[in-house]
Amino acid sequence: DAGVIQSPRHEVTEMGQEVTLRCKPISGHDYLFWYRQTMMRGLELLIYFNNNVPIDDSGMPEDRFSAKMPNASFSTLKIQPSEPRDSAVYFCASSLANWGGGSEQFFGPGTRLTVL
Amino acid sequence: TQLLEQSPQFLSIQEGENLTVYCNSSSVFSSLQWYRQEPGEGPVLLVTVVTGGEVKKLKRLTFQFGDARKDSSLHITAAQPGDTGLYLCAGAVAGGGADGLTFGKGTHLIIQP
Secondary structure (H helix, E strand, O other), X not given: OOOOEEEOOXXXXXXXXXXXXXXXXXXXXXXXEEEEEEOOOEEEEEEEEEOXXXXXXXXXXXXXXXXXXXXXXXXXXXXXXXXXXXXXXXXXXXXXXXXXXXXXXEEOOOEEEEEO | OOOOEEEOOEEEEEOOOXXXXXXXXXXXXXXXXXXXXXXXXXXXXXXXXXXXXXXXXXOOEEEEEOOOOOEEEEEEOOOOHHHOEEEEEEEEOOOOOHHHOEXXXXXXXXXXX
């Protein structure tokens, strides 16, 4: 298996532009997670899906952020409009069904977003 | 939300030295995971500990889960440059669903040759 695939790997955009990050989870995994990582705040969970259904989006910073999972093999995280404070590395991860807390999460390589 | 505090935040030592990093919380976890993240990559799971007092060894790495399941430590013996990376601990709460996995901010480890 190729693992979790994310695209693009790097994105540089200007403030106010729309940004779309893409993720292909590992085939057969039930859970998909979107994280944001910065030096100041560490790894923050933004939203996660179970069987393509959003379960908890309480980590999404504000209405400018949205995520979708139209099918089991694809998810997007969209920021519109983007702001400089959104600059971070965004990770997608997937895992098998949770066995009561703490199934191994498999992370993609991340998308480094820079908003100028 | 359960908070996990990792210490030290940064550590730079010479090759061959021993080191211990810590992961502490006031909350009880059903299990605790350690991940390692290398520059430009996502975190990769090293180990999961589930029983209070449990000790697991992975070559030169020794992981321990506290008796009360509130804390954990990672000890590296004879550190090598290949051990350089960000070490993250993540605690899980039984029945908490996927959002029961809370990550600490990590320890940035540099092993100098």
